[in-house]
Amino acid sequence: MRCDTSIVVTHTKKSGALSNMLTSVGGLNRKLTLVLLLVSVLTSTLLLLLFYNNYQMQLQKERSQASRQVNMLLQASLENAMLKRDLPGLQEILDRLGAQQGVVDVAVLNPDGEVRFSAEQKGLGVLFEPALAKLCPNCDGDLRQAEATTHFLTEPDGRKILRSVHPVRNRAACKSCHGTVEDNPVNGIFVVDYDAASITEKARSGLLGLVAAGLAVLLSAVLSMWWFMRRNVIAPVKHLAEVSEALSQGDLAARAELIGKDEFSGLGERFNTMASRLQNSLDQLLEKETYLQALIDAIPDGIRVIDESFSVVNANHAYRQLLKLSPDKSVNQPCYRMSHNRDAPCPPTLITCTVYELLGQGKTSIKTMQDFTASDGSHERVQVFAAPLNVELNGKQRHFVVESIRDLMRDILFSQEQKLSALGQLAAGVGHEIRNPLSSIRLALKSTLHKLEEDKLDAVQIGKYLHLVDGEIDKCIDITERLLKLSALSGEHLQLVDVNKAIEETASLLRYEGEQLGIDLELDLDVTQPRVLAAESDIRMLILNLIQNAHHAMLNSGKLKIESRLSDGEVSISFTDNGVGIAAEHKAYIFDPFFSHRADGVHGTGLGLTICQSIVQRHKGRIEVEDVLPKGATFKVILPEAGNSGENQDETGKPSE
Incomplete structure (x- = not known):
């Protein structure tokens, strides 16, 4: 068993060596050439050895047959x-035979x-050399x-010979000299040595x-096979x-051109198919892919996809525009580096990490506010x-996080449309404010017409x-001017704004709304007439939103107190209400943006504050x-006083160029 195992192992090693040698050769052409040469050499060597032995044995057999015939x-x-x-005749025969070539x-x-007897009478009377065992290997030392x-x-001199040994059998005719056949079966041994060099040379x-x-x-x-x-x-x-x-390198138009009707041409056709x-x-x-990328690029909000290793694998145009990234730098980069300029993942205790919360904690969705840092350093x-997004790719389950990122600064920029929308909410109050002066004007005109019809003209009364x-017309004009100031476009040039006047005029536009809600308005304005350097429409809209915010905090009735103060170069405007207050978890x-929690339960836009x-x-x-x-809240706005705003002004109150 051990021997068989050794043979198998040896054969396996040889096969492995041959396989390794073929592997190291390289191309199929070289492998084929090498295999053909090896097979040819091995086969030729084996056949040569077999033929040489057989041919030599055949020559020996033929020579042996010829020598036996000669011996006979x-x-x-x-x-x-x-x-x-006739002993001399016998010697002559031996001499003539010994003189023959070969x-x-x-x-x-x-x-x-x-x-x-011997040719030329060499070695007469001595024992034949070499030993009898070599002379007759099958005689066991007995030539009989x-x-x-x-x-x-x-x-001994290295020459090869072909020795023919022929026993001379005893016969009845030889009885007189050699005795009976039973006693001496063999009369003698006839030995002929031939030169084997000719045989070997011939072979x-x-x-x-x-x-x-x-x-x-x-x-x-x-060569034909090759x-x-x-x-x-x-x-x-x-x-x-x-x-x-070529196909693997991206040349999808590459095709095989094999002519014929054999297996390879069929393989080429199937390859082309x-x-x-x-393709x-x-x-x-x-x-x-182009359609899907165009689809997500068309989404106005930023979209990015993050894998388990915090690497961004896909992003849309809005995301690149938000963070000011080029297309090649918006993917295959860590999310924490692109959006927070960090060299390591964000600590979950400081920043809400969506990958940690969704993939690590198993949450199903997240909504959070964050400050992103763009590539130029802006926030x-x-x-x-x-x-979370779970998909199977290449037979392996992969986990991703899909983020929809909304630019809040874009949404909360106060546009002219938003101003006009806010003014639309004042329609009832403004209509009430204008209706009263118009009613007074109407009564005065009717009284005047009545006096004219009765021909009772009284110059003094008509003058009144x-x-x-x-x-009353001045009141209407004043109301429209307040609306125009509130709805004016925010310009780049700032101006001196009388804070008390802005409070009074803006509050007057909301007086009717407050009366309908049962809210008492109290104004406590600084007598020093504080001023700020700002866009007047912005200040008025600021006051409008804070008054409306106070109204929303009070249900059926309440009190709103507005104060203005000038202290230490700062102007403060306070809005104090006795409404429901602000819950600690909401503060x-x-x-x-978009956070709304009104006392009346109505869900607002969430953009006012x-x-x-x-x-x-x-x-x-x-x-x-x-x-x-015990209840209520105070919103306090603090702005630099006009003299401490840090802006250079000209005589008109506008910043100098």
């Missing part, structure tokens, strides 16, 4: 000479191995048991001729390999909606009526909120 003939001649007692030595031995044999020997020359012919035939076969394989196998395979390489289908599939995929306030009409979100904060920050101020015990 000589035996008859020798027996005849011995029966006639004959090395001739001797006649007695049964004891003693040389009785010898059989006719022929075998090759090597002389070698024949072998060489055969080898030459075999090599010529083998070389022709190998040419056939190269033309019909290697060339098509090489062409298919080149076309496949596969390539055409692949069509890739074209469809590219079209779908963008955004609202992030995020949800006209003065009344003029005063951190009241300035966030956000707009107020934007206006205050734009004018280098701040806004604070305080609780009022």
